[in-house]
Amino acid sequence: MRRNGRGKxxxxxxxxxxxxxxxxxxxxxxxxxxxxxxxxxxxxxGNAAEARGHFVQAARTEISSLDPHEAYTIxxxxxxxxxxxxxxxxxxxxxxxxxxxxxxxSVSGDGLTWTFRLRRGVKFHDGxxxxxxxxxxxxxxxxxxxxxxxxxxxxxxxxxxxxALERYTVRMKLYQxxxxxxxxxxxxxxxxxxxxxxxxxxxxxxxxxxxxxxxGSGAFKLRSHEPAKGFVMDRFAEYWRxxxxxxxQSAEVRIIREPAxxxxxxxxxxxxxxxxxxxxxxxxxxxxxxxxRVTKDQTLRTFVIRMHNQRSPLNDVNxxxxxAHAFDYDGFNKGVMKGNVVRxxxxxxxxxxxxxKNPPAYTFDLAKAESYLAKAKSKITRPLDLISLxxxxxxDQAALLLQSNLKKLGVEVKIRGLTFPQFSxxxxxxxxxxxxxxxxxxSYYPDPDNWIGKMYDSRNWGAWQASSFYKNLEVDNxxxxxxxxxxxxxxxxxxERATAIVFEDSVDVWIxxxxxxxxxxxxxxxxxxxxxxxxxxxxxxxFTGS
Amino acid sequence: MNGPxxxxxxxxxxxxxxxxxxxxxxxLFFRDKLTGLGTVLVLVTFLSAVAAPALSPFPEDAYENVxxxxxxxxxxxxxxxxxxxxxxxxxxxxxxGGRVTLFIALAVTLLxxxxxxxxxxxxxxxxxxxxxxxxxxxxxxxxxxRIILALSLAAALGPNVPNVIVALSVSFWPRFARIVExxxxxLRHELYVxxxxxxxxxxxxxxxxxxxxxxxxxxxxxxxxxxxFTILLAATLGFIGVGVSPPTPEWGLMIAESREYLPGTWxxxxxxxxxxxxxxxxxxxxxxxxxxxMDPKLRGIEG
Numbered sequence: 001m002r003r004n005g006r007g008k009x010x011x012x013x014x015x016x017x018x019x020x021x022x023x024x025x026x027x028x029x030x031x032x033x034x035x036x037x038x039x040x041x042x043x044x045x046g047n048a049a050e051a052r053g054h055f056v057q058a059a060r061t062e063i064s065s066l067d068p069h070e071a072y073t074i075x076x077x078x079x080x081x082x083x084x085x086x087x088x089x090x091x092x093x094x095x096x097x098x099x100x101x102x103x104x105x106s107v108s109g110d111g112l113t114w115t116f117r118l119r120r121g122v123k124f125h126d127g128x129x130x131x132x133x134x135x136x137x138x139x140x141x142x143x144x145x146x147x148x149x150x151x152x153x154x155x156x157x158x159x160x161x162x163x164a165l166e167r168y169t170v171r172m173k174l175y176q177x178x179x180x181x182x183x184x185x186x187x188x189x190x191x192x193x194x195x196x197x198x199x200x201x202x203x204x205x206x207x208x209x210x211x212x213x214x215x216g217s218g219a220f221k222l223r224s225h226e227p228a229k230g231f232v233m234d235r236f237a238e239y240w241r242x243x244x245x246x247x248x249q250s251a252e253v254r255i256i257r258e259p260a261x262x263x264x265x266x267x268x269x270x271x272x273x274x275x276x277x278x279x280x281x282x283x284x285x286x287x288x289x290x291x292x293r294v295t296k297d298q299t300l301r302t303f304v305i306r307m308h309n310q311r312s313p314l315n316d317v318n319x320x321x322x323x324a325h326a327f328d329y330d331g332f333n334k335g336v337m338k339g340n341v342v343r344x345x346x347x348x349x350x351x352x353x354x355x356x357k358n359p360p361a362y363t364f365d366l367a368k369a370e371s372y373l374a375k376a377k378s379k380i381t382r383p384l385d386l387i388s389l390x391x392x393x394x395x396d397q398a399a400l401l402l403q404s405n406l407k408k409l410g411v412e413v414k415i416r417g418l419t420f421p422q423f424s425x426x427x428x429x430x431x432x433x434x435x436x437x438x439x440x441x442x443s444y445y446p447d448p449d450n451w452i453g454k455m456y457d458s459r460n461w462g463a464w465q466a467s468s469f470y471k472n473l474e475v476d477n478x479x480x481x482x483x484x485x486x487x488x489x490x491x492x493x494x495x496e497r498a499t500a501i502v503f504e505d506s507v508d509v510w511i512x513x514x515x516x517x518x519x520x521x522x523x524x525x526x527x528x529x530x531x532x533x534x535x536x537x538x539x540x541x542x543f544t545g546s
Numbered sequence: 547m548n549g550p551x552x553x554x555x556x557x558x559x560x561x562x563x564x565x566x567x568x569x570x571x572x573x574l575f576f577r578d579k580l581t582g583l584g585t586v587l588v589l590v591t592f593l594s595a596v597a598a599p600a601l602s603p604f605p606e607d608a609y610e611n612v613x614x615x616x617x618x619x620x621x622x623x624x625x626x627x628x629x630x631x632x633x634x635x636x637x638x639x640x641x642x643g644g645r646v647t648l649f650i651a652l653a654v655t656l657l658x659x660x661x662x663x664x665x666x667x668x669x670x671x672x673x674x675x676x677x678x679x680x681x682x683x684x685x686x687x688x689x690x691x692r693i694i695l696a697l698s699l700a701a702a703l704g705p706n707v708p709n710v711i712v713a714l715s716v717s718f719w720p721r722f723a724r725i726v727e728x729x730x731x732x733l734r735h736e737l738y739v740x741x742x743x744x745x746x747x748x749x750x751x752x753x754x755x756x757x758x759x760x761x762x763x764x765x766x767x768x769x770x771x772x773x774x775f776t777i778l779l780a781a782t783l784g785f786i787g788v789g790v791s792p793p794t795p796e797w798g799l800m801i802a803e804s805r806e807y808l809p810g811t812w813x814x815x816x817x818x819x820x821x822x823x824x825x826x827x828x829x830x831x832x833x834x835x836x837x838x839x840m841d842p843k844l845r846g847i848e849g
Binding site for chain 1: 705802808
């Protein structure tokens with residue numbers, strides 16, 4: 001009995017090893033065949049899709065909600081600009097506010113009462129005409145939901161302060177003057193009141209429904225949406241801008257996490273536009289490829305390392321100055337970012353107004369850093385907790401660079417990876433915010449207030465943009481005054497003064513202002529870059545030579 | 547009663563078994579080329595990890611050092627395996643990565659043995675409630691795929707080396723408990739065990755001297771194979787991003803970092819990948835051969 005058993009086991013074991021090797025070889029072969037097959041097949045499919053005018057843009061992160069009043073990141077523009085319309089919009093670079101759904105507007109002498117005349121004949125995707133009632137509902141819905149976009153309106157507008165005077169006239173009453181009001185208006189997307197209300201459940205403002213559906217009037221209407229895969233939109237035939245000339249037929253935002261896969265897909269023609277936040281090395285590769293071009297546009301997206309100004313040891317200005325002098329700005333901007341960025345030593349982007357003529361700058365100087373550390377009252381006795389955006393090579397490399405240089409000063413740094421959604425929650429609270437955090441500050445509205453106002457006004461604590469938890473009454477007053485005064489020259493002076501104080505307090509480590517790069521298919525035309533919305537308006541796009 | 551007291555030793559046949567094992571091991575090790583390869587791989591990876599500070603051309607690159615002017619260079623005379631995204635020497639980082647990886651793998655295996663084996667012995671020896679409780683708890687852990695359990699634990703605990711060890715051990719100990727329990731069950735009715743019992747030898751002594759000793763070959767085989775799989779799992783956790791945190795030189799993490807720059811920087815992914823491949827293969831081959839050599843149930847089929 002036993003002997004037999006042993007014999008079988010022996011055989012089985014020999015087979016095990018052989019099967020293992022065979023299966024391994026089989027898997028490798030199958031993978032190769034699969035990849036080859038898909039390359040060959042997809043090439044054909046890509047062209048067929050192009051012939052149908054189907055445009056595909058690659059995204060890197062999940063788009064979990066399509067509710068235009070909920071999210072507030074650069075990713076949302078891929079659906080807000082295409083499925084929805086706004087009273088005003090931005091166009092060009094540098095961006096200018098242009099009339100959109102509102103053909104004209106007027107403002108009272110005190111800057112508080114705004115009246116908008118709407119364009120007639122604009123249709124929602126269900127065929128109903130867009131009227132003043134929809135605008136009023138949309139403004140109130142955005143404010144009542146109280147998500148990130150609502151925080152922008154906090155300093156000027158309350159729910160119920162908008163009313164429809166007639167079918168095509170809307171009036172909004174601000175509770176205090178807000179100079180950049182026109183610049184924040186494009187954040188409001190107008191939704192179909194009747195449709196959303198029909199899908200409301202127990203006062204949820206239709207949020208669960210709208211996160212998966214479309215209630216807009218934009219150039220494209222939603223065909224399908226899967227958070228982990230992306231979404232597909234079709235042309236809306238009755239779109240008010242019309243479809244004369246060349247346009248794509250349908251548009252898709254497809255989630256492709258790996259940069260290498262995005263580049264490969266672009267090369268094959270299965271996608272026509274890559275994401276903008278890829279490592280510079282991938283753009284260099286694309287520049288050498290046939291059938292692909294790389295766009296480079298000066299944008300308004302600063303890169304900063306935030307410091308927790310309320311928590312020891314970073315509540316000591318000398319410690320913060322030491323850290324500001326310990327970051328290798330040139331090494332990072334030229335070495336890691338390959339010179340594709342511009343040094344921006346202050347909070348407001350240098351290509352925006354509001355900065356002093358010759359902005360001051362902290363330099364990489366470890367000797368200075370050391371002397372500041374010596375001057376500091378609080379000694380660093382524990383490792384600093386640095387939040388980097390998980391898996392993002394650019395924030396990771398900035399984190400590693402700072403860690404390396406602080407180590408030379410005897411300061412330990414522990415790097416913690418959080419996804420951006422996780423960080424945007426952690427950064428709202430003093431307890432959960434790290435000692436340091438690396439991220440970008442994009443332009444949601446091109447006004448100095450978008451940067452210095454959101455980041456360093458202590459009244460904005462609780463928004464991730466204010467994650468430094470900086471508090472200075474003089475700065476608070478300057479920033480508030482700059483919101484109330486309409487005169488640009490006066491505002492310029494206020495921002496210069498606030499910038500000087502914030503710089504002297506070394507609140508954060510200000511590193512660079514981005515260049516927005518994108519890999520585009522040579523056959524794709526009509527790419528219209530705007531620093532607000534990042535060129536994601538798909539309406540002007542079309543294909544040539546297919 | 548004096549004579550029989552010494553008898554269990556002989557009854558257990560430990561003496562002859564040892565000789566037989568040694569002879570068989572020698573033959574197998576020299577006969578089987580794959581065994582040789584496995585042994586060499588295990589020795590090379592182990593020694594290079596131990597001697598990493600001496601062998602690395604750039605030991606400072608293992609942790610915080612960066613060289614922004616030498617980023618992503620291909621293999622060459624200065625950097626044999628090229629440099630990574632921070633300009634660090636990949637060869638040095640692989641050597642130091644071996645320390646991290648092998649430390650995790652050995653710690654996990656030893657910890658799992660330390661938890662699983664005693665529980666398995668107790669469960670196998672005592673039937674009834676004790677056995678039921680231990681084995682059902684083990685079953686609960688076994689019911690969840692190891693990678694899923696380790697992943698969720700590591701994600702919940704946070705990324706660092708001790709947490710990875712805990713996460714992987716929690717998912718590994720029941721395997722030892724299972725095997726040892728099964729072996730103990732069959733051994734506890736062997737004649738020499740029953741003889742010792744009837745002579746009043748304490749259960750602890752029986753468990754250790756007569757049963758544990760016999761389960762050792764199985765434990766060693768399982769442990770050696772387990773080191774290989776644990777290396778793979780640790781690398782997987784690092785790759786997914788719930789393992790160790792940067793700048794720790796961990797092989798899986800290095801491959802994860804390289805993805806951003808592929809396929810331009812092939813060396814960045816290839817060399818850490820080879821390191822994982824060769825180490826895991828080494829332990830798997832060695833474990834296989836040890837099973838051939840040590841499994842008492844295989845005794846007698848030679849020739």
